[in-house]
Amino acid sequence: MDPALLQVKNVSKHFGGFTALAGVSLDIAPGERFGLIGPNGSGKTTLINCISGSLRNEGGSIHFSGSEISRLPAYRRTRLGIARSFQIPRPFHSMSVLENLLVPSAYVTHLRDSEGEAKAMEILADIGLADKAHALANQLSQVELRKLELARAMAAKPRLLISDEAMAGLAGAEVDEVLKILFDLNAKGITIIMIEHIMQAVMRFSQRVVCLDAGKIICEGPPTEIVRNPDVQRAYLGA
Amino acid sequence: MKYWIGAVLVVIAAFGAALSGINEYFFYAAYIVLTFVVLSTAWNILGGYAGYVNFGTGAFFGLGSYSAVVLFKALDAPLIVQIVAGAAIGAALGFGVGIMTLRLRGIFFAIATVAILFIMETFMVNWRYVGGATGLQLLRPEVMAPFGSYTRMLFVVMALLAVIAVSIARYIQVGWIGRGLRAIRDSEEAAECSGVPTLRLKLFACVVSGALMGAAGAPMPMYLSFIEPASSFSLNWGVSALAMPMIGGTGHWIGPVIGALLLGSIQQIVTVTISNEINVLVVGVLLVLFVVLAPDGVVGLFRKWTRRFSR
Amino acid sequence: MIFSFDLLFEAVLFGVLLGCFYAAVSIGLSVSFGLLDVPHVAHPALMVLGSYCTWIVASWGLDPILAGIILMPVFFVLGVLIYRFYYETFEKRGTEAGVRGLAFFFGVAFIIEVGLILVFGVDQRTVQAPYIGSSWAIGEYRLPYRMLVAFGIALVLTAALTLYLSKTFTGRAIKAVAQDEPALRLMGANPVRIKQWAFGIATGVSALAGAMLIIVGPVEPALDRLYIGRTFCVVVLAGLGSMSGTLAAGLILGISESIVLMMLGASWAPAVAFGLLLIVLGIRPQGLFGR
Numbered sequence: 001m002d003p004a005l006l007q008v009k010n011v012s013k014h015f016g017g018f019t020a021l022a023g024v025s026l027d028i029a030p031g032e033r034f035g036l037i038g039p040n041g042s043g044k045t046t047l048i049n050c051i052s053g054s055l056r057n058e059g060g061s062i063h064f065s066g067s068e069i070s071r072l073p074a075y076r077r078t079r080l081g082i083a084r085s086f087q088i089p090r091p092f093h094s095m096s097v098l099e100n101l102l103v104p105s106a107y108v109t110h111l112r113d114s115e116g117e118a119k120a121m122e123i124l125a126d127i128g129l130a131d132k133a134h135a136l137a138n139q140l141s142q143v144e145l146r147k148l149e150l151a152r153a154m155a156a157k158p159r160l161l162i163s164d165e166a167m168a169g170l171a172g173a174e175v176d177e178v179l180k181i182l183f184d185l186n187a188k189g190i191t192i193i194m195i196e197h198i199m200q201a202v203m204r205f206s207q208r209v210v211c212l213d214a215g216k217i218i219c220e221g222p223p224t225e226i227v228r229n230p231d232v233q234r235a236y237l238g239a
Numbered sequence: 240m241k242y243w244i245g246a247v248l249v250v251i252a253a254f255g256a257a258l259s260g261i262n263e264y265f266f267y268a269a270y271i272v273l274t275f276v277v278l279s280t281a282w283n284i285l286g287g288y289a290g291y292v293n294f295g296t297g298a299f300f301g302l303g304s305y306s307a308v309v310l311f312k313a314l315d316a317p318l319i320v321q322i323v324a325g326a327a328i329g330a331a332l333g334f335g336v337g338i339m340t341l342r343l344r345g346i347f348f349a350i351a352t353v354a355i356l357f358i359m360e361t362f363m364v365n366w367r368y369v370g371g372a373t374g375l376q377l378l379r380p381e382v383m384a385p386f387g388s389y390t391r392m393l394f395v396v397m398a399l400l401a402v403i404a405v406s407i408a409r410y411i412q413v414g415w416i417g418r419g420l421r422a423i424r425d426s427e428e429a430a431e432c433s434g435v436p437t438l439r440l441k442l443f444a445c446v447v448s449g450a451l452m453g454a455a456g457a458p459m460p461m462y463l464s465f466i467e468p469a470s471s472f473s474l475n476w477g478v479s480a481l482a483m484p485m486i487g488g489t490g491h492w493i494g495p496v497i498g499a500l501l502l503g504s505i506q507q508i509v510t511v512t513i514s515n516e517i518n519v520l521v522v523g524v525l526l527v528l529f530v531v532l533a534p535d536g537v538v539g540l541f542r543k544w545t546r547r548f549s550r
Numbered sequence: 551m552i553f554s555f556d557l558l559f560e561a562v563l564f565g566v567l568l569g570c571f572y573a574a575v576s577i578g579l580s581v582s583f584g585l586l587d588v589p590h591v592a593h594p595a596l597m598v599l600g601s602y603c604t605w606i607v608a609s610w611g612l613d614p615i616l617a618g619i620i621l622m623p624v625f626f627v628l629g630v631l632i633y634r635f636y637y638e639t640f641e642k643r644g645t646e647a648g649v650r651g652l653a654f655f656f657g658v659a660f661i662i663e664v665g666l667i668l669v670f671g672v673d674q675r676t677v678q679a680p681y682i683g684s685s686w687a688i689g690e691y692r693l694p695y696r697m698l699v700a701f702g703i704a705l706v707l708t709a710a711l712t713l714y715l716s717k718t719f720t721g722r723a724i725k726a727v728a729q730d731e732p733a734l735r736l737m738g739a740n741p742v743r744i745k746q747w748a749f750g751i752a753t754g755v756s757a758l759a760g761a762m763l764i765i766v767g768p769v770e771p772a773l774d775r776l777y778i779g780r781t782f783c784v785v786v787l788a789g790l791g792s793m794s795g796t797l798a799a800g801l802i803l804g805i806s807e808s809i810v811l812m813m814l815g816a817s818w819a820p821a822v823a824f825g826l827l828l829i830v831l832g833i834r835p836q837g838l839f840g841r
Contacts, residue, residue: 052432053431053432054428054431054432073431073436073438074431074432075431075432075433075434075435075436075437078431078432078433078434079434083432084432086428086429086432090426090428090429091425091426091429092421092422092425092426092429092430093425093426094421094424094425094490095421095422095425099418102418103418103419103422103430103433103434103435104433104434106415106418106419107415107419107433107434107435107436108433108434152429152433155433156433156434286649290648290649292648292649292652292653292656294591294656339828339831339832340831340832343831343835345648345649345652346583346589346648346652347786347831347835349589349591349652350591350778350782350786350827350831351827351828351831353778353779353824354779354824354825354827354828355824355828357775357776357779357820357821357824358821358824358825358828361817361818361820361821362821364817365817365818372817424649474775478656478657478660481653481656482653482657485650485653489649516664516667516668517664517668519660519663519664520660520661520664520665520668522660523657523658523660523661523664524657524661526653526656526657526660527654527657527658527661530650530653530654530657531639531654534650
């Protein structure tokens, strides 16, 4: 069995008196398609923030590719190969779509602008944004912004991509578009953690799913099992 | 390349003007305007490019002035040494304030710069060596060959400093550092997750900004033949250094230059013809007007007009 | 440096009175910056404006505290207008609001300050009242009556505002909007109206704070610069969002300043607030009770 790419061991996080994460552990295998679900406030985004480095976890440890990363600032984790998209898109709004991608290509892959532009155009073509390359980021539609988030994460050449509700608020065909992008990325060997509320997307995409509630993992397994689990149903619908 | 030709021309013009028969008063006024070019350019490196607002420009500027005075008094240091020392001390202060507060949100950095300003002033008020609250008179040479007066020489020095400052700002803006700073300004969290070492870049910008402000402060005591804490560490330096780039345009290195030339000249005229209070009022009103109505400054307005005519 | 326990005790006593006063003048900022996240560097300037307005009203023969209370609704409206303008121009657009918002309030503060200079001149203004000028003698200590009056108002004001925020519906809505705006929207409340109201209250309170300011000592237009340090020190030390912390933080500042005043003199006292602010930012930026 391959050693896990990401090992989260007993991670906790508190905000004042509020416990956002209470001892969460999970292992992600390389190349895996992993789904993370849970009601609002369950700690999904906090967990993602602790993995990506936007927040520091308080208890436990996080290992990526064998090394402990809990102490590293976020930009170093990105350089090690962890990339993420944001739930509410955060484009570099004063830059064009292409220039958005040039930031990670300059700071992670250290490419000169001429090479970086070529690589960025490839990514944009794959993702369907090539015709918007020179549009300003603040002129994009919702689904285009979501794609930009993923494209920018891709420009950092990650080994692990965390997609934080990339499909939230999108309509049917748009959801399929984004899902296809994620499948294609995974086919290229990128491990993907997907956080989503859109159940059919999680079911179609994930090989394994974990459900969080009130900062704890309440269920783990293949998608078909998870959706039938009474604890999960209770967490979402409220008993 | 066009830039460097322009820069050299500016320096030559400055020399030429100083050696010519132009009215002495021009150099008195122009020195101040050039000082503002340096201050607003320096402010913009951190404020415009990275989005971290410094209210306490006076702290860096004043510290540069006072370190020059100390060196002059203790070691009879020549002007160039004073300027380099001002830059070094300004850089150190930038690093100190930065490392303490750049980890926090922008407004905390801004308030911290005000705090530093007041603490510096209080310190100098209580330090007898530099004259305390009443300040110090300084003796400077009457003439400085080949220029007809010391003020003309200072004018040329400040013109050189302005060209250096603008060149540094341009270099930062155009390169990868500038891209990183812009990313920080647009969305710091996304920048960090895109591999940008946000704290390091912010510190860098803060240090460079502080160094330039300190350097600009160093010749000031010589210019005035006088130094005292209240005016050296006034919040007024802060409002001007902030208003000029915001009026000129914060995204491009030419913005602070335009803002400084425009507002600096207006200030000189108003202070002399009306009063200093009205001067501050004008700065405040223009600042608010531009921030509300023309957030991209003169540069932004110019771009809008050219776009309209190119259709 | 003269040191004696008697002097120290008197300094601490004075510091307690001073501290409560600082808490009261900062509580408006606690709401506008601490809860509403508005970069309100013009708060002290509005307070000084309140002082001058109090001076005007008091010159018609009214007691300054009464003047302050009368001015509160006027300043409430002013606050609502300012917030509305700020929201429409900056907060709504989101993006570069940070720099522009800060620059805006900085500009407003300067305009107010210079406006006051142009109308009133740079000289100091004071008000007259029976409790200004005499002191209460307890044993060997003398406590100035005006400080006691300010202390009293400060306690009442702080208690009233804290109770308002925790017991009334609107007050709790204000706290809620600070913590979770989307949830509030879902409950049918309009966050902008609530924030507007809160900012109005904060500005109204500043009118009374201004009255206290001119009771406690002479006022001049540039006083707002010094109070940027004191008010932000209290709010940051308390911790953003903590009303009760404001009192504790005010006391810490008041006592520290009073002791420094006693030991090192008036030329060092202004720096205390700024120094304390830097220390808090450096060591524990979330303050004593912050989230």
